[in-house]
Amino acid sequence: MKILVCISKTPDTTAKIAFTDNNTKFDVNGVQWIINPYDEWYALVRAIELKEADASTVIHLITVGGPDADPIIRKALALGGDEAIRVNAESSDSYFIAMQIAAIVKQGAYDLVLAGKETIDYNGSSIGGMISELSDYPYVALATKFELAGTKATITREIEGGEEVCEAALPLTVSCQKGMAEARIPNMRGIMAARTKPLKVVEPITADTLTRVAGFVLPPAKAGVKLVPADNVEELVRLLHEEAKAI
Amino acid sequence: MSVLIFIDNAGDHIRKASQEVLSYGAKVAEQLGTTAEGIILGTVTYDLTTLGKYGVKKIHQVKDESLNQLDTQVYTKVIAQVAEATGAQVLIFSNNVDGKAIAPRLSARLKAGLVSGAVALPDTTEGFVVRKNVFSGKAFADIAVNTAIKIVSLSPNAYKIVTGDGTAEVVNFNATVETSKIKVTSVTKASGEILLTEAEIVVSAGRGLKGPENWGMVEELAKVLHAATACSRPVADAHWRPHNEHVGQTGYAIAPNLYIAIGISGAIQHLAGVNRSKVIVVINKDPEAPFFKAADYGIVGDAFEIIPKFTAAITKMKG
Ligand SMILES: Cc1cc2nc3c(=O)[nH]c(=O)nc-3n(C[C@H](O)[C@H](O)[C@H](O)COP(=O)(O)OP(=O)(O)OC[C@H]3O[C@@H](n4cnc5c(N)ncnc54)[C@H](O)[C@@H]3O)c2cc1C
Numbered sequence: 001m002k003i004l005v006c007i008s009k010t011p012d013t014t015a016k017i018a019f020t021d022n023n024t025k026f027d028v029n030g031v032q033w034i035i036n037p038y039d040e041w042y043a044l045v046r047a048i049e050l051k052e053a054d055a056s057t058v059i060h061l062i063t064v065g066g067p068d069a070d071p072i073i074r075k076a077l078a079l080g081g082d083e084a085i086r087v088n089a090e091s092s093d094s095y096f097i098a099m100q101i102a103a104i105v106k107q108g109a110y111d112l113v114l115a116g117k118e119t120i121d122y123n124g125s126s127i128g129g130m131i132s133e134l135s136d137y138p139y140v141a142l143a144t145k146f147e148l149a150g151t152k153a154t155i156t157r158e159i160e161g162g163e164e165v166c167e168a169a170l171p172l173t174v175s176c177q178k179g180m181a182e183a184r185i186p187n188m189r190g191i192m193a194a195r196t197k198p199l200k201v202v203e204p205i206t207a208d209t210l211t212r213v214a215g216f217v218l219p220p221a222k223a224g225v226k227l228v229p230a231d232n233v234e235e236l237v238r239l240l241h242e243e244a245k246a247i
Numbered sequence: 248m249s250v251l252i253f254i255d256n257a258g259d260h261i262r263k264a265s266q267e268v269l270s271y272g273a274k275v276a277e278q279l280g281t282t283a284e285g286i287i288l289g290t291v292t293y294d295l296t297t298l299g300k301y302g303v304k305k306i307h308q309v310k311d312e313s314l315n316q317l318d319t320q321v322y323t324k325v326i327a328q329v330a331e332a333t334g335a336q337v338l339i340f341s342n343n344v345d346g347k348a349i350a351p352r353l354s355a356r357l358k359a360g361l362v363s364g365a366v367a368l369p370d371t372t373e374g375f376v377v378r379k380n381v382f383s384g385k386a387f388a389d390i391a392v393n394t395a396i397k398i399v400s401l402s403p404n405a406y407k408i409v410t411g412d413g414t415a416e417v418v419n420f421n422a423t424v425e426t427s428k429i430k431v432t433s434v435t436k437a438s439g440e441i442l443l444t445e446a447e448i449v450v451s452a453g454r455g456l457k458g459p460e461n462w463g464m465v466e467e468l469a470k471v472l473h474a475a476t477a478c479s480r481p482v483a484d485a486h487w488r489p490h491n492e493h494v495g496q497t498g499y500a501i502a503p504n505l506y507i508a509i510g511i512s513g514a515i516q517h518l519a520g521v522n523r524s525k526v527i528v529v530i531n532k533d534p535e536a537p538f539f540k541a542a543d544y545g546i547v548g549d550a551f552e553i554i555p556k557f558t559a560a561i562t563k564m565k566g
Contacts, residue, residue: 129351141348162436210360230548
């Protein structure tokens with residue numbers, strides 16, 4: 001079985017969010033980069049578990065980005081996976097990115113494509129759905145469990161206010177979230193092995209971009225907290241009712 | 248030309264998120280000088296004509312029972328047929344579970360630019376620019392859509408429901424419906440509970456509560472407020488509470504009217520998912536807890552003493 005795992009580079013969760021160029025660009029100054037947590041903790045680790053259960057499984061990682069994405073993809077390889085592909089292009093447009101990944105999916109005839117449910121920077125939740133459509137794969141979004149028996153997958157996915165268990169035959173695309181797997185830390189052996197694993201750089205295919213970031217805005221700062229003494233909870237209730245009109 | 252609004256098929260009722268997108272879509276149509284129409288897939292047990300009160304003139308229903316099960320591959324093809332037949336210019340979804348599953352797929356099929364997680368009406372003075380959440384609520388981005396057909400998925404709780412007294416004409420749309428390649432074997436639904444992402448009030452607790460056995464008082468407070476319950480990540484990780492209560496950067500991003508955080512320190516990753524809440528109340532025994540900086544109201548004190556008093560005071564106020 002061949003699995004393709006989508007890996008995205010995102011700012012660390014503690015990164016200061018600021019913008020430059022008249023609020024049109026994210027300020028990368030001093031920002032630490034990480035593997036998008038949903039890609040790492042859930043999609044990648046689940047793929048690794050599937051390989052641990054069946055050693056014939058092949059895991060490829062894909063990222064769309066410039067050379068500065070290489071340390072991130074090496075880190076992902078240190079966790080597991082056999083080889084990585086980087087499509088050498090930068091874009092904030094999900095459709096453009098999905099077109100690049102779908103092209104790799106078609107070439108590699110993958111049985112299973114795993115993506116994180118969203119990236120923590122653009123919060124698009126779009127890549128999984130878009131690549132499924134572009135490669136005409138069935139798609140299960142927001143999965144919390146994934147089991148495989150032969151070529152039949154049993155998946156638990158989130159539905160509004162509950163969950164659903166479904167079955168589907170491979171090939172398949174799945175977007176992953178909490179529940180799928182437990183986060184892991186790369187070990188020394190993995191880190192050493194990652195150095196020699198193949199990282200193929202390919203040039204992008206021609207694709208349109210459908211959207212463009214016109215600018216960024218920061219939310220307004222809070223006016224400051226109004227403290228109520230601990231022995232006067234009634235006052236808090238009064239304020240919430242009369243002043244904030246929130247209850 | 249029209250604005251086509253996707254209505255989730257919730258079976259016997261209309262979701263709050265769908266009421267929001269209908270209201271939002273009606274306004275977008277007004278802005279563009281066109282009409283707002285709804286689309287619903289499958290069968291429902293309530294009267295769809297009543298949805299006219301949110302401003303839609305017409306609802307296209309594809310009455311095929313197989314569509315009562317959401318499969319993105321099948322849905323996308325059906326919605327594309329309706330969009331084409333009605334000449335939809337803008338398609339609107341909620342950025343909830345259903346919208347996240349379908350809208351991106353449809354965007355790729357129609358080659359229509361998608362703005363997911365919109366928080367405001369589009370700016371149509373020059374092109375079509377929509378403000379959305381980015382960096383998990385730590386900022387917003389204005390996204391310009393370059394394509395003829397546009398798709399917007401609206402963040403839950405970001406647009407106020409507007410009702411009037413119209414009724415909608417329900418028309419049957421005969422679409423080609425493929426057989427799903429996904430077989431649903433079981434569905435578990437928490438009945439009667441308030442959806443966390445749709446809730447007006449959320450009561451959330453963190454590690455300060457010490458252990459799962461202490462959540463009874465949190466639930467009681469939530470009950471008197473008709474609130475949903477939430478928690479911080481370590482609480483979900485330790486299985487004190489279910490995963491679907493985890494809010495923050497790597498959990499749900501929510502925007503209730505009132506967020507009450509008890510025994511939560513206010514780490515940046517937690518704030519990311521909740522800072523769009525309109526009013527934030529923090530209860531923490533540590534006056535230096537970072538959460539106080541993001542709060543509107545606060546009490547420095549012991550949660551175990553304050554929660555029961557809080558519940559009692561609300562009960563008293565509600566009389
Ligand atoms: C990549 C990454 C992603 C993350 N994503 C998330 C996320 O999505 N959501 C999230 O929540 N966290 C997330 N975290 C974790 C986050 O950094 C914090 O560790 C976490 O939010 C802390 O949870 P807490 O506030 O419940 O616990 P603590 O930080 O332990 O805080 C407990 C608080 O309770 C107070 N307290 C203790 N006893 C009482 C009492 N009797 N009465 C009143 N107050 C009391 C303490 O003063 C303290 O402020 C993430 C971390 C990383 C690295």
